[in-house]
Amino acid sequence: MNFKWWPIRRFVQLGIVTLIASPLFGLTIFHGNLSAGELFGINLSDPFAFLQATAASKVFIASFLASAVLVTGIYFMLGGRTFCSWVCPVYLLTEWADRLRSRFGTGGRTFSLSGVRWSFSATIIICVLTGVPLFEILSPIGITTRAVMFKAWQPLLLILSLVTIEISIARRVWCRSLCPVGGFYSFLGRISPxxxxxxxxxxxxxxxxxxxxxxxxxxxxxxxxxxxxxxxxxxxxxxxxxxxxxxxxxxxxxxxx
Ligand code: SF4
Ligand code: SF4
Structure with a gap:
């Protein structure tokens, strides 16, 4: 029997979702979210969240720098958008949406992959101009994490809309063409070994x-x-x-x- 990657990847994806949801069950292994969290006492900052915070505040937040560099180094070695397919819960959701789309025979339009890099650049510019780390508020990961942590369920309607669009109109549109985090990691993926x-x-x-x-x-x-x-x-x-x-x-x- 040939070795397969997908069971390991699915195990990791579901493990990450479990970690994020663990505070709901009174567990304290992981604090925070995928933008800035603490796992077994180690601070982990998402480098894109760090860039947003720096661009919005115009202040170099040195305390986040070391952990952002650590995470950047890990994803450089692992391939950049590895974050998307192995860690991000939204990717898992859009994988399942894509399966439903295939089963129903609906949608299937695709848009340019360069959209994620435009989205990345636009997000940083908006952060500089408005002083607000906008994507931290609007990102599906942030919405889901807040829903789990604070039981703020209504914004989940945005995610339901995204899934509906992915099933009925455009295949993998969020991950392929819209997500600025994917845009950031795609730059890293180009130079990863x-x-x-x-x-x-x-x-x-x-x-x-x-x-x-x-x-x-x-x-x-x-x-x-x-x-x-x-x-x-x-x-x-x-x-x-x-x-x-x-x-x-x-x-x-x-x-x-
Ligand atoms: S087309 Fe793709 S799946 Fe088919 S043999 Fe070539 S590499 Fe393998
Ligand atoms: S994203 Fe990369 S690893 Fe995944 S199927 Fe496409 S080429 Fe293969």
């Missing part, structure tokens, strides 16, 4: 990998020009293409080629 490897001599061009990939454009360069790795920062390192490939033409590289 952890990449999907491609052995073109094993590939039969069956196209199964592009069917399961949430950002299928990233597989075009290897498939069409035989590049030995997926180099796009938009690859979420989810491993779905590796799992589905019938000829093991795809794998994991831990260094540049």
């Amino acid at each position: 952890l990449r999907v490897a491609f052995a073109h001599h094993l590939c039969t061009q069956c196209g199964e990998c592009t069917k399961v990939c949430p950002v299928e454009e990233v597989l075009e360069p290897p498939l069409t020009t035989h590049k030995p790795q997926v180099t796009s920062g938009d690859c979420t390192r989810c491993g779905d293409c590796i799992d589905i490939c019938p000829t093991q033409a795809l794998g994991v590289d831990i260094w540049y080629k």
Whole structure:
């Protein structure tokens, strides 16, 4: 039996959701949220949240810097948008929405992957101009975390709307084209050494990998020009293409080629 990545990834995703929800059950392993939290006494700051706070306050918050650098270093080694497919609860939600969309045969429009980088830039500019870390208020992760922590359920309607749009109109629109956090990590993913490897001599061009990939454009360069790795920062390192490939033409590289 071939090794599969998806059970491990699902275990990690559900583990993160459990950690976020743990205060509801009186557990104190994890405090905070994915923007700024404390796990086993270690402070972890999301670098994008740090950038927003710095841009909004125009004050360099040195106390957050070390943990933001630590988290940035971890995601650099792990591939950048690894955050999206292994950690972010919204990605998990949109994966399930995509399955429902496939089952119903609805929607399916896609928009440009560069949208996440425009969204990242626009968010930072808005933070500078308004002095408000806007995305911390509006992000689905923030809304979900506050819903769990403070039982503020009404804003969850925004997330329900997003899921409805993903099922009925546009496939994976949040993660592909709107999320500024994904935009930030896509910059990191471009230079990360952890990449999907491609052995073109094993590939039969069956196209199964592009069917399961949430950002299928990233597989075009290897498939069409035989590049030995997926180099796009938009690859979420989810491993779905590796799992589905019938000829093991795809794998994991831990260094540049
Ligand atoms: S699934 Fe594997 S064999 Fe099929 S096109 Fe993708 S890399 Fe090639
Ligand atoms: S190329 Fe493979 S690992 Fe990267 S996002 Fe697509 S399916 Fe996931």
